[in-house]
Structure formats: structure tokens, C-alpha cells
Amino acid sequence: MQQYIDKYDFAGKKAIVRVDFNVPLNENFVITDDTRIRAAIPTLKKVLEKGGSLIIMSHLGRPKGVDAKFSLKHIVDHVSAKLGAPVKFADDCMKADELAAALKPGEVLLLENLRFYAEEEGKPRGLAEDASDEEKAAAKAKVKESQKEFVKHLASYADCYINDAFGTAHRAHASTALIAKYFPNDKMFGYLMEGEIKAIDNVLHNAQRPLTAIIGGSKVSSKLAVLKNLVGKVDNLIIGGGMGYTFIKAQGGKIGLSLHEDELIPDAQAILDEAKAKGVNIYLSTEAVATQEFSNEAQTKLFPSTAIPEDWEGVDAGPESLEVWKKVIADSKTILWNGPVGVFEIPLFAKGTLRIAEELASATAKGAYTLVGGGDSVAAVTQMGFADKVSYVSTGGGAMLEAIEGKELPGIAAIRE
Numbered sequence: 001m002q003q004y005i006d007k008y009d010f011a012g013k014k015a016i017v018r019v020d021f022n023v024p025l026n027e028n029f030v031i032t033d034d035t036r037i038r039a040a041i042p043t044l045k046k047v048l049e050k051g052g053s054l055i056i057m058s059h060l061g062r063p064k065g066v067d068a069k070f071s072l073k074h075i076v077d078h079v080s081a082k083l084g085a086p087v088k089f090a091d092d093c094m095k096a097d098e099l100a101a102a103l104k105p106g107e108v109l110l111l112e113n114l115r116f117y118a119e120e121e122g123k124p125r126g127l128a129e130d131a132s133d134e135e136k137a138a139a140k141a142k143v144k145e146s147q148k149e150f151v152k153h154l155a156s157y158a159d160c161y162i163n164d165a166f167g168t169a170h171r172a173h174a175s176t177a178l179i180a181k182y183f184p185n186d187k188m189f190g191y192l193m194e195g196e197i198k199a200i201d202n203v204l205h206n207a208q209r210p211l212t213a214i215i216g217g218s219k220v221s222s223k224l225a226v227l228k229n230l231v232g233k234v235d236n237l238i239i240g241g242g243m244g245y246t247f248i249k250a251q252g253g254k255i256g257l258s259l260h261e262d263e264l265i266p267d268a269q270a271i272l273d274e275a276k277a278k279g280v281n282i283y284l285s286t287e288a289v290a291t292q293e294f295s296n297e298a299q300t301k302l303f304p305s306t307a308i309p310e311d312w313e314g315v316d317a318g319p320e321s322l323e324v325w326k327k328v329i330a331d332s333k334t335i336l337w338n339g340p341v342g343v344f345e346i347p348l349f350a351k352g353t354l355r356i357a358e359e360l361a362s363a364t365a366k367g368a369y370t371l372v373g374g375g376d377s378v379a380a381v382t383q384m385g386f387a388d389k390v391s392y393v394s395t396g397g398g399a400m401l402e403a404i405e406g407k408e409l410p411g412i413a414a415i416r417e
């Protein structure tokens with residue numbers, strides 16, 4: 001049975017907490033952005049305040065085995081400073097028995113990178129490139145078998161389990177999903193997970209109408225499932241960025257050199273048809289900022305998005321598109337935004353995306369519920385100084401996308417079931 005962090009009695013208990021401390025480090029192993037660490041602090045502090053002790057576990061990067069570059073020892077001091085408590089370090093997550101057993105209320109232990117073990121992800125490593133299908137299957141079976149011991153061993157350190165790692169909630173890994181079964185009556189979400197789940201719920205299940213989704217980014221293929229799920233739920237769907245051009249081409253528009261996926265034109269058409277049948281308004285870009293050069297010094301011209309010359313490429317939403325979208329956003333009560341509406345990395349082509357951030361902030365000020373997710377959208381909101389002027393900024397790109405595809409995330413299901 002699922003427990004709740006606010007109600008659970010942590011006194012004298014050891015809590016093993018999965019966090020997402022996969023923070024960016026520079027070449028001197030200094031943290032360049034500690035957002036993910038800060039995001040987990042309320043949960044960690046709560047356990048300590050209520051008389052519990054902490055065993056913190058996370059991954060860092062994508063090591064292929066033990067690799068000092070990806071050691072969590074680099075972040076021990078920072079975590080300790082943010083938490084306001086000393087943090088002990090177990091330099092092998094499978095050899096922390098004594099350190100865990102000795103933990104007293106109020107004490108904190110951080111385990112070394114879980115992904116130093118293939119068992120965390122349950123995927124075989126070091127397979128020869130020319131391995132046969134049988135060899136692959138045998139290696140997979142082997143790691144799945146040893147994964148059981150890995151999970152059991154992690155679970156043996158603690159009395160209760162908290163998952164506060166939304167960023168990896170879409171993965172069925174040892175520490176994000178499998179471990180929960182060892183704590184049938186002592187498993188719960190941390191505050192970050194609770195917040196993310198509520199935010200998604202506010203949009204997908206409890207939305208105040210009108211509900212508008214703004215989906216941008218490069219490719220239809222990477223967000224097809226998202227669009228398919230949303231078209232059955234929203235009142236308005238704004239499709240911008242590179243992916244918008246596949247839709248414009250599907251409707252017969254001339255898109256020049258703009259990014260598009262011909263093989264997805266039938267899918268784009270099917271989404272347009274479904275939207276029409278369901279009375280959902282789809283807003284594509286009507287005016288494009290186009291260029292012939294991918295640089296910040298490039299010349300740009302405005303064209304109707306359906307009449308871009310053959311040797312020009314649409315790279316941002318033009319003012320006319322933004323005026324239409326602005327009105328749709330302003331008239332909405334709930335807004336979900338994922339993905340840039342232009343080539344955000346180049347400041348010259350980032351204006352449309354920054355403008356969306358601005359419109360979301362003003363809609364929020366007027367009482368709309370706004371949820372922002374995905375790397376570039378979050379960066380746009382942060383760059384404009386609006387991170388606290390929208391209702392919720394999601395910390396998990398991939399996890400958020402899978403949630404808005406309508407999938408139940410393994411890390412969430414494991415706590416609830």
C-alpha cells in the first residue's frame with residue numbers, strides 16, 4: 001500500500017531515497033547547474049526533520065562500468081551544503097551494508113553511482129558488436145537474473161523507500177521501479193514526484209477549459225504519440241517548430257528547405273482529420289521567419305508558412321503566427337507547453353520561443369494553469385526569468401513526454417500498485 005511522505009512516521013527509520021542527481025559537471029568536476037539537487041532537498045530534509053536517516057541513491061551520466069569521471073563523490077560536499085548536514089559516502093553501492101547499518105537518526109549516506117552496475121538498468125554490457133541473437137538473449141537473461149540480487153541488496157539497507165526521481169520515472173530500472181516491491185507497505189513518492197504527478201494530472205485529467213497544448217521541437221516522429229494522445233483531450237493544439245512543417249506540407253503548403261518528414265505526412269494528416277472530427281482547433285504557423293544560413297548573423301525574411309521559396313528554410317515563428325497563438329493562449333484556462341517553436345539554440349531564431357514563454361507568464365498572471373516541460377521550453381522560461389511566473393516547470397523531459405503520451409510510468413506504477 002502506498003504511503004504519503006507528509007503522514008509517514010520516519011522516526012528511527014532508514015529511508016532509501018532514489019533521487020535524480022544526474023547534474024552537469026565541468027572538466028574540474030564542479031556542478032554547473034544544481035537544479036536537480038535543489039529539487040530533491042525538501043524531501044530529504046523532511047525525512048531528517050521527522051527523525052529518520054537517509055540513504056540517497058542516484059545515477060550520474062551514462063557510465064559503462066566503474067568510471068571515476070561519473071563518481072558521485074564529486075557532489076558530496078554540494079549535497080551536504082544544500083542539506084545542511086554531513087554526508088557520508090559509500091564508494092560502492094553494493095558494499096554499503098556497514099555504513100547503512102550504522103546510520104543514526106539525522107544521518108545521511110550517499111551511495112556511489114548505481115549505473116556502475118549493469119544491473120541498475122538491467123541491460124547487458126560489453127557485448128561484441130557481432131554477437132548473435134542467442135548471445136544477446138543469454139546476456140540479457142544473465143543480467144536480469146543478477147538484477148534480482150542487486151535490487152534485494154539495495155532494499156536490505158532500509159526500512160522504507162521514497163522515489164523522488166521524476167527524471168527517470170519512465171525507466172523500469174532497479175532503483176526506480178523494481179525495488180518498490182520490497183517495501184509493500186512502506187513506499188511513497190517524494191515531494192518532487194508528487195508535484196510532477198499533480199501537474200500532469202491538472203492538465204490531462206482535471207483541466208479547466210479551454211485546454212491548450214503547444215507542442216514544438218524538431219520532429220513529428222519523436223512526438224507522434226504525444227500528439228495522438230493530446231488530440232483527443234485538448235481544445236486547442238498549437239503545433240510549431242520544425243515539426244509543424246510536416247503538417248503544413250500535408251495540407252499542400254510549400255515549405256522550401258524547412259525540416260520535415262515525408263514518411264510522416266500520413267500520420268500528420270490523420271491527426272488533422274481526427275482534430276477536425278473532434279472539433280479540436282489546430283493552429284499551425286501561418287508566417288515563418290526563414291533563412292538561408294544557420295547562423296546568428298544570417299539574413300532573415302518573413303514568408304507565409306505555406307509559401308516558403310525553394311531555397312529558404314523556416315526557422316522560427318513569425319509575428320503573425322505569434323499574434324494568433326497569443327490570443328489562443330490568453331483565452332485558455334490550462335496550457336501545456338513542450339518544445340521550442342524555432343531553432344532556439346541560435347538567439348536570432350529564438351525570439352518566437354521566448355515570446356511563448358512571455359505569453360505563458362501573462363496567462364498565468366491572469367489565472368491560467370501553465371505547465372512547461374522539455375529542455376528548450378524550460379530554458380526559454382528560465383532565460384526570461386519566468387520560471388516562477390508559470391504554474392509548474394517540469395524537471396523531467398523524457399518522463400514528462402511519456403506521461404503526456406498517456407503512458408503509466410514504471411516509477412509511478414511501482415509505488416501505486
Ligand code: AMP
Nearest residue numbers: 217218241242259314315339342343344
Ligand atoms: P525536440 O528535441 O524535439 O524538443 O526539438 C528541439 C529542437 O528542435 C531544437 O534543437 C531546435 O533547434 C529544433 N527546432 C525547432 N524548430 C525548428 C525548425 N523550424 N527547424 C529546425 N529545427 C527546429
